[in-house]
Amino acid sequence: MTALLGMTILSLPPGNISLLWLPSGIGLIMFMRTGLLAIPFVFIASLAANLPQMDAAMLNHGAYHAVVAAFIDTLSSAFTAFLVQRFLPQGLRKSWDVAVFVLFACIVPMGMTSLLLCVNLWWGGYIGLEQGMDYFQALFLADSLGVLLVYPLYLSLQNLSWKALSWPKSILLVQLCALLAVVVAFLWLPGVIYLIFPLLTFIALRGCPYHLGIALMLSVITSLMMASMGLGPFALAEQNAGIVLLMSFVFCIALVSLAVMLHQQELNDANRIQAFWREKAIHDDLTGLYNRVHFMRRLEEERQRCERTGIQYVVALMDLDWFKKINDQHGHIVGDRVLAGVAALLQKQLRQIDVLARIGGEEFALLMPGISIEQAGQALERLRSTLELQGISVNGTTHNITVSIGAMQADGTPVEILLQKVDRLLYHAKHQGRNRVEMYLAGQ
Ligand SMILES: Nc1nc2c(ncn2[C@@H]2O[C@H](COP(=O)(O)OP(=O)(O)OP(=O)(O)O)[C@@H](O)[C@H]2O)c(=O)[nH]1
Structure with missing residues (x-):
């Protein structure tokens, strides 16, 4: 034709x-x-x-x-x-x-x-x-x-x-x-x-x-x-x-x-x-949260903004309690799913402008811009208790898991020093028996 x-x-x-x-x-x-x-x-x-x-x-x-x-x-x-x-x-x-x-x-x-x-x-x-x-x-x-x-x-x-x-x-x-x-x-x-x-x-x-x-x-x-x-x-x-x-x-x-x-x-x-x-370079594969690199960059930006404008922010470090037991009892695959579940649960509770990142194995970091430590304390306590009450469900089994949190209000303090201080608070929360929020104001 x-x-x-x-x-x-x-x-x-x-x-x-x-x-x-x-x-x-x-x-x-x-x-x-x-x-x-x-x-x-x-x-x-x-x-x-x-x-x-x-x-x-x-x-x-x-x-x-x-x-x-x-x-x-x-x-x-x-x-x-x-x-x-x-x-x-x-x-x-x-x-x-x-x-x-x-x-x-x-x-x-x-x-x-x-x-x-x-x-x-x-x-x-x-x-x-x-x-x-x-x-x-x-x-x-x-x-x-x-x-x-x-x-x-x-x-x-x-x-x-x-x-x-x-x-x-x-x-x-x-x-x-x-x-x-x-x-x-x-x-x-x-x-x-x-x-x-x-x-x-x-x-x-x-x-x-x-x-x-x-x-x-x-x-x-x-x-x-x-x-x-x-x-x-x-x-x-x-x-x-x-x-x-x-x-x-x-x-x-x-x-x-x-x-x-x-x-x-x-x-x-x-x-x-x-x-x-x-996108991949700034995200954590397992949880889909931001990774340490992106968190540190955002933290530095926020510190500089605070220096310019005086608007303070809150930084928190969170570490799951006795997470090793979940891995030991149920295997790493279930452990991974629990980690992903925790990340999703935490993310759901936060505001859009908050920056949540996975910075280590079972350690998370949180940046909360433009918020007072009192308001942040309430939000962090809500996160802790929600995780404790709900647990994380994997394949129909609910795993009880808790989190220890250290948090502080930050000003223009260099980010490395700031994180060291928050880490000390987290360590304190662990030693006080875990499943708790420890915090203090900047300059304390
Ligand atoms: N499934 C899984 N496990 C991980 C991952 N990263 C780290 N872990 C495990 O997390 C566990 C951390 O154990 P520890 O540092 O002893 O801490 P913990 O058991 O949570 O106890 P505390 O932090 O002291 O409350 C180890 O068993 C690691 O193997 C991961 O990506 N996936």
Whole structure:
């Protein structure tokens, strides 16, 4: 069907040169998906498309040359699939892949195919030797365009996500503008054709591969269809030169927007990975709380803020009591779950601006900005008693666990000295029998 489309609506009379040969891309995908099973299907499809044309035009042995053309098409698809699988086993991922793709999916196999098809046409008496170069250029560009439009669209359909299906209004609008720009350029204002570059670049930067694939397919087919009616900026007196110009133009549009999209995807991936590791670097894996590094940084920030503004804050250190027993009796896995459960319970009780971190095995640190020691004392006592009363449930078993807490109101005291003081309070809480909150005011 796409071959017929190429030979009818998308072809230039009287030479019947197809401006876009989508079967080259479809054949490639058939071989990539089904291997040698694709041979009869590609062969028959090509024969069905070529036979009526050649039978009508060939001086002699039309059917014979149609069979040769079908054989060349089949060989071309199989060879392209081999090269793509060999040199781009992961598909198109990086912007550099577009260069590899152009070389191994367009230039090498399509150059070879176009040469063989031209020889076949010349041999059948369909074209003269002097027309060889024109036909070679047209066949090469039409086949390459087919691969360049179909393969990326196929890849995007494979990884189609809900995001692509949602089709943002801005993307839809730009897709319609691109189509409109083609129509206006071909009917009235030739210069408008250059608008297609920024419009497709916008889609490449903001949309999914699927959005770009559809936009490209629509604008390329529309422009080639209108060119085949003799319209548009590329309708030159020298018809073949005009054809080659137009096909080169749409080839470049497809190529550049595809490279821009892949580059943008690379940037997005890099940003996502960077954000992931940035978060990981300040979090504790087991509990999801902040880790010591982040806690110390926030503590120093708060100390400096206190020096500037005089707003005091409270620092607490918390250590689970007899936690070793849980590990010894139930194993480390249960111990881990209890730790995670404690972290979740503590976090739930705190304000959003409080910074809770796991700074050691079963030791937690808490920074409570803009709060008095009396208010903090109440909050910490609530934490302690909630943990004591609720315990932590793991696999249906509730583990009784308590926590000892040391806390003090802080001012501009260096953080290391501050933590030493709070640690002494925690030590005191342990020695006083555990499961209690010990605190004093700054300067005490
Ligand atoms: N499951 C688990 N256990 C941990 C982890 N980190 C430290 N521990 C254990 O926590 C226990 C801490 O034991 P101790 O330092 O003796 O303290 P304790 O048993 O809680 O007793 P006190 O602190 O004196 O009340 C040890 O058994 C460590 O192996 C962890 O990430 N997962």
